Structure formats: structure tokens, C-alpha cells
Amino acid sequence: MSAVGAAVDREEQRLTELDSAVGDADHGANMRRGLTAALVSLEREGPGSPGAVLALVGRRLISTVGGASGPLYGTLLRRAGKELGTEETVDAARLRDALRAGAEAVAQLGSSAPGDKTMLDALFPAVEALGESGTDFAAARAAAEEGAAATVPMRARKGRASYLGERSVGHMDPGAASSALFFAALAETAEASGRSA
């Protein structure tokens, strides 16, 4: 999670620039505010299992980010955390299944599907690219980045960008971009630790 926080810190400006084209220029700032609060909570509460970590971060994002990204990212992580339960160690395949359940919860909450030019266009391909074993982190990172890039020519059907209609075409979706950062951080962490994230 701290790698995600660092990635968002680093890329805040870019996320905000992307949001400036199709939204209201604050996606980077909002995500940074939420992740900073989440990291403080992790430090303070020291949750005992990977599932508890994800659930806590999810709850904090819901209670600090606001906008659409707060509930959507919060639901992604909270649902994934719930799927993992309270076990102290989690293998990669379970993490993949939990992230898939999280992505499905996001789709349901936003009544959205891939192709709508949202974070789902990066999330779903990345989860699938994790593969049978759930360990293909590099492939997931690449799939998320491709998924984000694929939102550029799309016309937004959900969220504030949908109000732009045709004028949303030609801009990357900020939520897909931040989702790609999430998988990039996961890949970096996996590389650094040899396996678990």
C-alpha cells in the first residue's frame, strides 16, 4: 500500500492534468489525500492480516476522498479485503480472486462495464493478466497500462466526463490511469520482495 501511496505522490500532477482534460482537475490531489490518511491509519491500527489491511485502506478512502473515486476505490479494496478474510498469509491466486471480486463490486456500484472509459478498463484486464497462478505481476502492470491507453479513443459513458460526449475522445481516463499506477506499484513491490505483495 505504501508503494501505491508513493506512486500517487509521484504522479499526482499527471493524474490531475488528465482530470483537467475531462473532469475538474483534482483526481491526483484527491487520491493523495485519501492514501495519506489510509497510511496513517495503517500505522496506527496495525491490522493483522492482508485482508484487514485492504479493508482498512478501503474504509479510509471512502471516508476521506469524496467524489466518485472515494467510493469506487474504497469499494475495490474493501471488497477485496473481505474476500481475503482474516488469514495471515495469502497466496497470489487468492489475491487475484479477491481483486477480481473487488473489480466486480466496483462495476456494480458504478453500474458500469469495460468500454465505458473508466477505471474498469484498466482493472479487469490487469486482474486477468495476473494469470492462472496469480503471479504474473509484470503482465498485469502491462495490461493495466494498455487498458488505460485504450481509454484514449473511447467516448465516456459514465462519470463527469460523460457530459463532454464526443469531446471526451482523445483523453486518457484519469481513473484508468490511477488504476494502472496501482498495478505498477503491485508489480514493483512483488519484484522487490520476490513474490508477495
Added chain:
Amino acid sequence: MLINVPETVVADALRGMAAAHPELTIDVENRVVLRRDAPVANKVGLVSGGGSGHEPMHAGFVGPGMLDAACPGEVFTSPVPDQMARAAAAVDSGEGVLFVVKNYTGDVLNFDMAAELAEDEGVRVAKVLVDDDVAVVDSTHTAGRRGTGATLFVEKLAGAAAEEGAPLERVEAVARQVVESSRSFGVALSACTTPAKGGPTFDLPPGELELGVGIHGEPGRERRGMMTSGEIADAAVDAVLEDLRPDRPVLALVNGMGGTPLLELYGFASEVHRVLGERGVAVARTLVGGYVTSLDMAGCSVTLCRVDEELLRLWDAPVRTPALRWGV
């Protein structure tokens, strides 16, 4: 910009508001603005909220005859569920609470989550979604029409019903009637400046205007060369009437977007009256001013609400808030 740092803009404003309006209770840390006498016995509570940057909406509409509580989010970012749930608990007298929600994805999601939290605490919650902006085609290809100026009408009229002691179902029904009877159209002459970005949110060269803008500085339907006030009134009112087709008198809100002076707004209001007269629409009441703004954006919007005698009576009912005040 007249700010310290972007991070404290909302809290700084709330502290100033508390200083200027001792008749409100302002919880700066949790970002809840309350009527000082909340919860009012035997009265349905009205709670609204949304991103900051639209002042005086919503905090400026808190007081007798209108909202019981407002929850300001970050600039142009919906508040979080904890704020609304806290507000609902603070204003609930046992008669239930109505959430007035503008139709933006973030507001809808956060208010939905807040309603769950509040209901877990035993508060009866009803929600009404305001979606009045005719510049957005309401289809499966958008998130639906945006909520803009009609929010003021909903909060005033449902607020008056609640103040009279109407039950939750009735207050909700009034709010829905107002939503169904109201449509808006906005025009920007300049982009707005958000504190976080420090520059214009979209690029609008001088001498051009953007028709069909929302209240977040998001670009609109169409860009044109500069028009006269009268030409803008023709375009805005016709866009609203195309959708609303009123067979009754209307309330008219001639709203400034934050960076347009009253001199220009009153001039524009006279043009709006001219167009409505030419189209055979009677105007029952007119409100002119910057009420639902978009930071420093220059521009205006027109909202019309088709009213019957009952809605007109609720409009004239006393209201005492920082930004809207009459009959008391």
C-alpha cells in the same frame, strides 16, 4: 487568488462563515453546517451537500425554511458519507431526513452510502435526485442530466414544506415535483480557477463563450463567438423551454456563475423576461444573483420551475438563511 494554501481553503471558509453567522453551528473539523436549533422537534430534516466552490450553495441555504444541514466537500468534490450520516443524525427529530442530491456520480455514490449508514443508526432517510440541466442529453450514454440551479428551488420549496410540519413522504413528494418541473441551461464567458490547479480549468479564449456549461467549469455543448446578453437569453431560455414546455407560470432563477456582476445579471434578467414574454410564458417570481456558482467563472444560467398555487405559496413562505432571506 485570495487564499492561504489550497489544502485549507474549505476549512478557512467555514471558520469565516462561523464568525459571520452565529445563528449556525459549524463543525469545521467534520465539515457539517447546522441550523443552531437542530434537531427541530416534529420536523423532517433536510440535508444537502456537494463539492465546495458553488457558494452560497449549500451552506448559505441553511436555516429556518430551507436546509437543516449542509455538508461541504473539497472543491468540486462530493463530501464523504461520514459527513452526511453525521448531519442526518444531528437533524433527525424522529420524523426522518430528506437528502437533496445533485446528479453527479460522486454525490450519488456518497449519499447512497451515507443513507445506509444513517439507516443503520435508525434514521429514516429519503433521497431526491436533482437533474435539471438540459445541456446534457439524458440517455444511457451519460450519467444523466446534471443537477444545477434547480437545487435552490428544491431546497427552498421542500424546506418550506418541512418547516410547516409536513411528513417525510410529503416533503419528498414536493421535492420530486420541483425536480420534474424544473430545467436549467448555463453559459460560460470564462473558465473558473480551482485553488488546487491555480489556473483556468479549461481554455476559453476571450471573445468566445461556451454554451451549455455545468457548474464545475467543465466544458459545455458548443463554443461560439461572443453574443449579446439578449442573444444569450434567447439561446438559454429556448433551450430550457424546448424541454420544459410550461403551461403554467414559472419561477425564474437568473443565476450568476461567480464572476459576473449584478449589473450584467439584472440586464440579462430583463432579456430573460423579454424572451419568456415573447414565448407566452408568465413569470410568477424572479430571483437574480449568484446562488449556484462555479468559483470565479464568468457567466450565467437560467432555471425555470413550473409552479402551481401550492408551490408558489411555499416559495413565498418565510426563509432565514445567510444567502436567502425573506418574509421574516
